[in-house]
Structure formats: structure tokens, C-alpha cells
Amino acid sequence: MPELPEVESLRRILHRSAVGRTIKNARINEPRLRRRISADFAATLGGRRIEDIARRAKYLVVSLSGDLTMLTHLGMSGSWTHRGDGFDAGDFDPRHDHVVLALDDGTTLVYNDPRRFGLMKVVRAEKLGALPELKGLGPEPLSREFNADYLASKTRGKKVAIKNLLMDQRIVAGVGNIYASEILFFAKVRPTRRAGRVTHAELERIVAATPRILRAAIGSRGTTFRSYRDSRGQPGRFAERLQVYGREGKPCFVCSTPIRNVVVGQRASFYCPKCQR
Template identity: 40%
Template sequence: MPELPEVEVSCRGIAPHLQQQKITQIIVRDRRLRWPVPEEIDSVVGALITKVERRAKYLIVHTAAGHLIIHLGMSGALRVVPANTPAVKHDHIDLVLESGKCLRFNDPRRFGCWLYSKEHPSENHPLLRALGPEPLTDAFNEAYLFKASRGRQQAIKTFIMDNHVVVGVGNIYANEALFKAGIHPKRAAGKISQRRYEQLVPIIKATLAKAIEQGGTTLQDFTQADGQPGYFKQELMVYGRGGKLCMQCSGRLKEIRLGQRSTVYCPSCQR
């Protein structure tokens, strides 16, 4: 499933093609996504796209006539192609632009979504309004995370993956950040000292920033908006390496299930 860096890379890839372009048509070939694609998305036809941004793992296309909310789900991908490019299997939606190009959404598993909001969704839409801070902003800092963790018996890995605490720290990057910080993924969030949070927060930020710089992590389905793979997979130190040797101590990495997600850590390096 695409995580925050992959969605950010997609956002940066499509934004220059969409911003300041008029929407001339929306073609919906299959409304059966995670939620049925609402008829209201046609409200933006004829409107100018003023901005494309990411909030958590959602992409938001802003117009004066309303806002489109897009989620890639588990296997969704966005491509900017000439509008007359023949559709292929799983090409469910085209956002056709006055430029003669279109934003095409392909999703084999149909767990993605295209929704419409009349009001600004970050402030009003139920999927977005209760989300935590963005991890690459000043709102996400050591003092905030330490305070939010007090009294929490939840494992630190699932704690930093909670979108109400901070958005976008998905499974891949939680594994990597905790390894680099030397924190055992099962440690209770409320038992971790402020000093260790002062180490963890900059590592989370740096890990996500590096992944964005590298174009994301290609594991199964993700490629960039131009069709190229992300290269952060080459940087992974623990994720997907259960049973292999630790790159720091040469001990054996251990893989467990935590919060129903694969978790890989080094018993020697992480305490």
C-alpha cells in the first residue's frame, strides 16, 4: 500500500499538470471503489484547478466549485496521459483537462476512492478533520509526541502509526525509524523517555524526507506518477529483512506481527 512518501511523490508529479487547468470532463468507468464514486464529483466540471495538495495519504484537488478527495488505496495509481489514450483494464476514472491531457486513475483492487466535498475537506470532511499533524511540519515535534504518549500502554510502533497521533508514518517507515532510533517496537509508548523521543522525532522526519527524495519505496504496486519506480527500497535496513543479518551488529533480525502488521527489529540494537 502506498504510504505518505509515495503519495507525496504522486502529488508532486501530477500537480504541475493539473494546477491552473480547467476540468472539461470527468469520465467514470466504474463507480465501485472503496465507496461508490458520487455523482457530485461532476460539480467541478468547468472549474479551474487552483491547487493540488496532500493531507495524510489523501490527495486533494481544489477548485472554486468544490474539492476532489483521492485515495490510492492498496493498489491505486495516477498517471497524466493524453486524453485520447485508450483505457486499459482497471482504468476507472479520467479527469480530463483543457490542455488535452487527463489524470487517469487505475486501481486493480478498487480499494481507492474519489470523493467530493463542497467545503474544504481538511477542516470539514469526516475522513480528514480528526487527523493528527503532518510529520514534516513544525506541529510534529518532540514535545508534542512525548506529551501525547503519556499514560499510553500501546506499543510505540502502533502509537506512531496512529493517524490521530501523527499522519503518514506507515508500516515501512515505522520499522525503519524505530530501528535507527534503537527503540524496541513493542515498548510501551508511555514508558519511553523524553530524551528518546527527542531522538525519534528527527529520525522519523529524516526517514520520510529521504524516502520522498528517493521517489518512494517500490515493493509491489507503487510507481511514481511518471511510471518510474521509487528507489528507497535500496535504503531499507529492517523492513522485509526478517531472519537476515542486522546491518549494524550482524545479529539475526526478528520478525513478528504487531497490530496485525509485519514488524522487523534487531533484538540487540533495539531496546
């Protein structure tokens, strides 16, 4: 479920609560995520100090002492929560609390993931860039690398729908289904449009809208559409600011035309048929 703003919100909270702490003990309750967590994961993490927590695309990149890096992805339903020492056993979810990191201040970091689409691995820091998960990622959408000329070079001649292209992590890293719909609404481009047919002026609008929307969403600590919660259990507040996502049949905030929902590349895609051509 989480896209860049949700992962970034999580990163900021975890950074405050966990950097500088040492992992006293790591426990794997359920290693069967989309790919099985390596058997030596827990032993490798034990005793390590958390030096930094960064983000790349939708991945959290946790730097550990001893030049190790933990890479984690939330998939569709994953979450990390920081639980204080006041929590009792009742807070434990035996079905989906798959990874528990006990810190030296008595608190715990818990990875919960009902659908188990997430990812969890540890590698030597120097091998990070060579990981298949990170190797092919496109530029961060909040960086200057993501500009209209770059996007034009990626859309040229492409027949895929522009929305699919925006969600392709090799093109730009971190945009998912909700924000792709929102970005295209602000750019006034219909999600079904073939990427190669999007004009340069429209690409400029897409590139301008992207950081605006993502930053606003980060400021609201992300979007809670169904069940997303941040590491303190709080829902994100951006849902109330969504212009099109999840608003099928409701009036467009700009022109009052009913918002439509069409399937593009197997994903629900919301747009205003009048504002977006």
C-alpha cells in the same frame, strides 16, 4: 500501499502536470471504491480548473475553480497516472481504471485501483475541515508541531505498541507500516515496546528520525516494495535504502544480527533485536 513520501512524490509530479489545466470531462468507470463515489462526482468536476494540488497526511487535496475541493486517497493499491496524448487504447486498463479526467491539453489523469480501497469525493472548499477523513488527523510529521513534548503527551499511560501509535493517523498523520519500522530502527526502539514505556530520550530520537527518513524517501521518490509506481510509471528508489523493512533473516547493516519480523497489531514489523531494545 502508499505512505506520506509516495503521496508527496505523486503530488509534486501532478502539481507540475495538472495545475492550471481544466477538466474537460470526468468519467467514472467504477464507482464502487471502499465508499461509493457520489453519483454527481463526474458532473461536478466537468469544466473545473485545477487551481492547486496539496497533501494532508496521505490524502491529495485538489483545489478546483468554483471553491470546490476534490479529496482522494490511494488506499493500499491506488495510483494516479498522467497519460500524455500519445497514449493509445492499449494503455487503458478496463478492470481497474476507475476514474478518468480528460484535461484541456489532451492528456488524462487516470485513477487505477485494483483493490478499490481508495477514496474519491468532492466537497465545497469551506466544508473541507469538517470532513470526517480530515477532522481527527494529527500533526504533519514534517512540521514543528510534531515534537517530543507533543509525542510524550500522546504516549503517556498508553499500552499500545509504540509502532501502532506511530501509525495512528490521529497521533501523527502520514506514517504507515514501512516507515514506522524504519523510524524505530533509527531511533533504536523496539516496535513492540508499550508506548507509555518509551523514555523521553527515545521519543526525541523518534521525533528526530521521522522527518529525516521521510524527507530522504521523498528525495528518492518513495519506496517501491512491490508494485507502487509514480504518476509517470516510475518505481520509487527508496527500497534499496530500507534498513529493516522486508529484510527478515538478513544481517543488520549496523551489527550483522539477523533482522526479525514479528506481527504487531496485525502488521508485519521488522527490527534488529540487538540494536533495538
